[in-house]
Amino acid sequence: MATKLVQQPIPASHVIPPKPRATKIIKTLRLFSATHSRTKSPIFGECISSFRPIYFTKVAEQSPGMVEDETLAQAKTELYQAIQGLNRGIFGIPSAKKSEIEGFVKLLESQNPTPDPTLKLEKVGGCWKLVYSTITILGSKRTKLGLRDFISLGDFFQIIDVTKGKAVNVVKFSAKGLNLFNGKLTIEASFKISSKARVDISYDQSSITPVQLMNVFRKNYDILLGIFNPQGWLEITYVDDELRIGRDDKGNIFILERTGDNEP
Known part of the structure; x- marks a missing residue:
């Protein structure tokens, strides 16, 4: 008889929180460098990129x-x-x-x-x-x-x-x-x-x-x-x-x- 596989629920502590919304006047853009290391994800069991963030600030437009x-x-x-x-x-x-x-x-x-x-x-x-x-x-x-x-x-x-x-x-x-x-x-x-x-x-x-x-x-x-x-x-x-x-x-x-x- 075939064994029925049941997916285990993901613990709440592993849930990724939502990203905060950017402000209207000054926006911070997060870009990731092209060179990065790859690590094993403990959550999904597959390789993902470990990015090093670079921040740029966009100044409010002139009047x-x-x-x-x-x-x-x-x-x-x-x-x-x-x-x-x-x-x-x-x-x-x-x-x-x-x-x-x-x-x-x-x-x-x-x-x-x-x-x-x-x-x-x-x-x-x-x-x-x-x-x-x-x-x-x-x-x-x-x-x-x-x-x-x-x-x-x-x-x-x-x-x-x-x-x-x-x-x-x-x-x-x-x-x-x-x-x-x-x-x-x-x-x-x-x-x-x-x-x-x-x-x-x-x-x-x-x-x-x-x-x-x-x-x-x-x-x-x-x-x-x-x-x-x-x-x-x-x-x-x-x-x-x-x-x-x-x-x-x-x-x-x-x-x-x-x-x-x-x-x-």
């Missing part, structure tokens, strides 16, 4: 705000790299480079941390230095103004007094002659708020110092003012504590960085 801040910082870095060595674009740049710069400008404008700048003029006031503009001095204008050999352009500054509604543009020059001398063109203007992002600008007066430099530009002074005259309107499309971007009624783009509170 959307952190991602936006990183994107903004990266866009500013790439913008500064793109305008490096272009002499503010004043003597023209290749169209491909110009398009590249405008792409970074539009990206920054889409993430403007101050969407209503004229309501927060404290962020606009102070001294700024021009680092890029689509205004260009080319061909006969550059020749007439002596900007090919005799006259060199220095820094461009803009000082904004929000309490008085005044803006002063300063364009520095150096002239080569028997004695090298430095001078500047100063253009004063008034502005009035016309929208949450736009100001209307009117020309007040201008001057060139010293007199030697005025003598150089006197014949072509109208050309010089025609290039740098801020008359019209300006829309502030981006501004933070360090960088400001604007667009005017003539289609020009201006990129300026903050330098301090006093006139240079």
Whole structure:
């Protein structure tokens, strides 16, 4: 007669407890190394692997705000790299480079941390230095103004007094002659708020110092003012504590960085 085999119950002490559930914020993943020893299982009577665990920690994902801040910082870095060595674009740049710069400008404008700048003029006031503009001095204008050999352009500054509604543009020059001398063109203007992002600008007066430099530009002074005259309107499309971007009624783009509170 066939013998009836009865499987013995597994003692409770040998039952494997359930694994704890991983948390939602930080997950610990347990991976096993490829090299391991094989041992005899006292429970199942067969060979199983004796694994040496390796633990990796998965950090919680970044918040959307952190991602936006990183994107903004990266866009500013790439913008500064793109305008490096272009002499503010004043003597023209290749169209491909110009398009590249405008792409970074539009990206920054889409993430403007101050969407209503004229309501927060404290962020606009102070001294700024021009680092890029689509205004260009080319061909006969550059020749007439002596900007090919005799006259060199220095820094461009803009000082904004929000309490008085005044803006002063300063364009520095150096002239080569028997004695090298430095001078500047100063253009004063008034502005009035016309929208949450736009100001209307009117020309007040201008001057060139010293007199030697005025003598150089006197014949072509109208050309010089025609290039740098801020008359019209300006829309502030981006501004933070360090960088400001604007667009005017003539289609020009201006990129300026903050330098301090006093006139240079």
